[in-house]
Amino acid sequence: MSLTSVLLTVLGIAVFVVGLLFSIAWHELGHLSTAKMFGIRVPQYMVGFGPTIWSRKKGDTEYGIKAIPAGGYIRMIGMFPPGPDGRLEARSTSPWRGMIEDARSAAYEELEPGDEKRLFYTRKPWKRVIVMFAGPFMNLILAVAIFMGVAMTFGFQTQTTEVAGVQQCVISQSDKRETCKTGDPVSPAKAAGLQEGDRIVAFDGQKVDDWATLSDRIRETIGPATIVVERDGGEVTLDAVLRENAVAKKDGNGQVVPDQFVKAGYLGFAARTEIVPLSFADSTVRMGDMIENGVDSIIALPSKIPALWDAAFSDGQRADDSPVGVVGAARIGGEVMNLDIPAQNQVAMMLFLLAGFNLSLFLFNMLPLLPLDGGHIAGALWESLRRNVAKVFRRPDPGPFDVARLMPVAYVVAGLFICFTLLVLVADIVNPVKIS
CATH class of the missing domain: 2.30.42.10 (PDZ domain)
Known part of the structure; x- marks a missing residue:
């Protein structure tokens, strides 16, 4: 590989990483802005994971960038309600019970005087739905804006x-x-x-x-x-x-x-x-097809794991529609910059890659499973349903739904996701998806 090719590959990867960081920051901005709008205290807004490489505190929120550009988060006070006795409980010897209590304890570890009225769980269910939906929705907005903009100005x-x-x-x-x-x-x-x-x-x-x-x-x-x-x-x-x-x-x-x-x-x-270039109507139809294909891909994800395993650890061929992780997408970004095509085509392909990434973030986060945003949305909707049913039948208010009780499920889902991410990572390194 020539020096020029190496530099173009590095440039393509760097451009994708910048787009990735922006997409993550944009996602968390949705959570942050709506949380603050509803008076929830947010101690941290972070892009990335691992050691903090830069941070600055403004108001009661610390804004920062961490070393590993593979995600991001905001921390909201009072994500989970207190235990049945109204107090934080001691950690149990049961591992499953311990997960519940650890989660609840973490939700209160930064509780300060005056925060009693700024807790996430005290907000009405519809407000919590908005806060949790706002993050994925920001990714959907970005995906649609990029796709429609490129489709109508550059075209297909x-x-x-x-x-x-x-x-x-x-x-x-x-x-x-x-x-x-x-x-x-x-x-x-x-x-x-x-x-x-x-x-x-x-x-x-x-x-x-x-x-x-x-x-x-x-x-x-x-x-x-x-x-x-x-x-x-x-x-x-x-x-x-x-x-x-x-x-x-x-x-x-x-x-x-x-x-x-x-x-x-x-x-x-x-x-x-x-x-x-496409008209607005044709671009809308194409965007709808893209969303439909994204939903189909999420549904078909489990069925692609055997082929992905063969591609990673055997001599199986990597399918064109094989799941791709951050490393694989970054490699594709590097390949795009090396294609013998006009510069505007390269820009369009990079933007479409970023649009697809944001659409995937939206669809994946909307799955009704903890620790994903969709899991918290499902918990808030279930609480609203319980309280409304109790009101209709004149029963006592059942109170807030304790999402912390679902943390064992969240740990299982997180474990499966980590295993899947590692499998995709290995496949992206040893048998990557390539473009022509």
């Missing part, structure tokens, strides 16, 4: 109605061959006189502005059709006779389904691809 690589090449003969796409054989019929595009560089503007009497519309019209047509193309500054009308052929199947979103074919109309040309 999109197939257009311009002809990049004309097929010489009719070949079933299921044959997966490119060369013609004796006896293969001449393609309708070649027979009609379609040429490379033509831009199709109308098909069988209807104007077409995009590839998706043109592709659907071609697939629906078997037999004669007129094609109007722009060529050398003018318009030329061609007469074609489309044939039935086996072509790639499309799903409901217009995306090609791998290794599945259907019988449809066939013209026989390759569409040129260009990077085309």
Whole structure:
């Protein structure tokens, strides 16, 4: 690897780390701002973990940066309610009970005079939901803003109605061959006189502005059709006779389904691809698809663990959609800077990488499991439900729900997450996901 390549790789990694730190700080800012808005005392706002490398106290909050850029946190006073007797309990010999009591003790260890009215658990459930949801929501805002901004200003690589090449003969796409054989019929595009560089503007009497519309019209047509193309500054009308052929199947979103074919109309040309900015409506649709794919990926995460294990500790191939951690994403950032593409393409790819990271943070943190934000949201919603049910049936108020009792579950979830993170880390080092 040349010195230039090394420097570009380091630059790409550094850019991603800066984006990572900003995303974490942005997430914690959501928690911090809403906590302060509802009068909850926040002693610490930290980006990163491990030893503190810089900090400054402003008001009653210490702001700082820690050495390991792998997360962040804010500390709120009174995350858990006191024990049944109203006091902090001594640590039990039971490990599970000890976890509950340690969590409750930690929530009170910085309690100061006057904090009795500034405790997290004393706030109404809807306020606690807002505080815990605000962090992930900030990541969602950032993901949408980056994605929509880049999509509408830079765009996506999109197939257009311009002809990049004309097929010489009719070949079933299921044959997966490119060369013609004796006896293969001449393609309708070649027979009609379609040429490379033509831009199709109308098909069988209807104007077409995009590839998706043109592709659907071609697939629906078997037999004669007129094609109007722009060529050398003018318009030329061609007469074609489309044939039935086996072509790639499309799903409901217009995306090609791998290794599945259907019988449809066939013209026989390759569409040129260009990077085309999207409209606000199209960008919104793409953003929705991105969120849907993110949800599907979270659901499918457990099923990908065996393949990830094989990629990390055996000779298994690392799939393109394999889970990637911070190290793997940083490596991808380094690869992006080494791609032989224009600088604006590199910037767009880095921004899309950051958008995907923020969307993942939002979706993952919304899982209703402690110690994730979604777990605290679920606890607050359950408390609200209990209190409202008691009110309807005129029963005594059950009081705040003691989330600390779920800490054993939180430790199990945290342990599983740590194991999964280590597995992804090993895979990212020994068998990383690569881009082309």
